[in-house]
Amino acid sequence: MGKVTIIDVARLSGVSKGTVDRVLHNREGVSAKSREKILKVIGELGYEPNVYASLLASRKSRSIAVLLPDSSPGEFWSLYASGIEKAGAAAEPLNISLERVGYNQYELDSFRNACSKVLEMAPAGVVIAPLFKAETSLFTAKLREKGIPYVFIDTKIEDDGYLVYYGMPMYKSGYLCADILSVVRPCEEILVVRIERDKFRQSDPTASRRAGFLDYIEERLPECVVHNVFIDPKDPKGIESRLREFFAEHPAVRHIATFNSRIHLITGFLEKNGMQGLRVVGFDNLPANLDALRKDTVNVLITQHPDEQAASAIRDLVDHVVFKKTPPRRDNFMHMDILTRYNVEYY
Amino acid sequence: MGKVTIIDVARLSGVSKGTVDRVLHNREGVSAKSREKILKVIGELGYEPNVYASLLASRKSRSIAVLLPDSSPGEFWSLYASGIEKAGAAAEPLNISLERVGYNQYELDSFRNACSKVLEMAPAGVVIAPLFKAETSLFTAKLREKGIPYVFIDTKIEDDGYLVYYGMPMYKSGYLCADILSVVRPCEEILVVRIERDKFRQSDPTASRRAGFLDYIEERLPECVVHNVFIDPKDPKGIESRLREFFAEHPAVRHIATFNSRIHLITGFLEKNGMQGLRVVGFDNLPANLDALRKDTVNVLITQHPDEQAASAIRDLVDHVVFKKTPPRRDNFMHMDILTRYNVEYY
DNA sequence: GTGAAAGCGCTAACAT
């Protein structure tokens, strides 16, 4: 039982509560001898601080900064919102408030700006979706310097400093996508719809997924031809004409996939042209994608529960800040959910 | 801010902390006038008790009874264990301990026994998987009488007393199963493997799932023939001979499904006889099933995250007992997960 | 019926 109190530790160490409290919080002003003795007693007694008593006594409040790309409702990054809110609500009684700091995912300066804002507020911890690799490394170096713990979601950057990471196994998700797409035979030609802009991005976040997809095809369906069509999300007419053009040339194509969250951009075309019996697979549970799934214009959606990613990451961070717990596992690859019209309802 | 304390309430009500505490806990010994006044002030101030201070001061501990069928590791009911443990760990700092009370799911008397055991220990709340419908109703009536809140998992019983329910939409899961099974064409004959004993059970827990499955077939594949083979889980030789017999008669069958968690019982046969290229779909993430999935002897598993069901149900119950919160939603149908060899790894 | 007072386990400011 956690019945051992700080007083027990003090008595058996031959010191007072105050001194024990000091070593508990790594505060200075304790002789090496006392510290040692106290630590030993703590170990022997299996003393565990009563967090609630602690919280009660020190009602200082802390903040955790959440550094995510800005996004409008219905867009990918908004999917994280509900998880952040939930985790925020859970953290509130612990005297921790979440502070969202947004940035434009296409502008490095914006990210830099957000970083310094975070540094200024001197939070107790930071949650980051690191879209800019190099810049993030610089930032986390500063965090480490200040002893501020940080966690990654969505993407991670290899360094030995992050507390925990939650994300999707991208390569495998491509593999999975290919398998789901091609289970409907015959599958001799596949159309992959991609985003024009991604070709020029510093790092295409879906590149690894694409690699997994192509590897599957090469291994399992070497005869199958993969076509690419590039579209601009902001140009609906362009999308339509590109697709029209494509299908005029390749009327036999019955399999379509995207590697980003934009599968909903092409469903309008499919519906308008009464294209049925296709196999259409995409990613991410955007509202528009779920709608398409319900109408069966999209057959399968692969998702990663972004909300749970955020919630788990924040929970781990809070546990670490408040309870000094180390997360059970450092790299957490989320389960990939397979959604169809028949199981989307309770997602 | 939750900065309003019991002292503020006391002062504005013209009474002492003690009296406020009494109305807060519905304890007797308060004049109607005081009570009324205090309640009014509480409302105006938006006072919310500080649970941690409360927990600190009253270190009485409570228990929650978890009433589930006994099971050996690897069996269906064991899937709930990890969720129960997790929720138990979370409840511990709140001075709440979980007490498991098992019963034999095939013996009514055993369930009755378990019920009275629970009643004796007078827990602060109860978690039930109600396999025996009528008997459960009797039991929950008693709980209601005593004012003990209870939650259902897996199955629910219609009454107006349960706090919350977590389970799988059984009918829909059958529908989903049929869809996943038949996406691989041609699908003209299906083998459904069932458990002998279930035919004679008071209530077959998978009956509704079967109905969903058959409805799908009738609606979407009316030409398709559904064969049934009944097996006894405890008789491996019998299983083998039944299957051998079946496939001798129906060599063209390439689609197999089960509606319970026992798909792993037939994979041995399939492997031994080198039967490949079949479409095999089953339910529940038993270790043996996951193994078969990894080997691709089973193609798809539909699961319901029993651990999360348990964890959520217990969390809601604890929140209600400790924080007096009402669950956000009363009936919670869990998402049905679709597992293949390609996404099973991180499940 | 109600108030006063002594804690719960811990923190932090103030002494020494």
Added chain:
DNA sequence: ATGTTAGCGCTTTCAC
């Protein structure tokens, strides 16, 4: 470097 002490917000005797 270390001890003392006054709370944090609430519960729970024990008086009156």
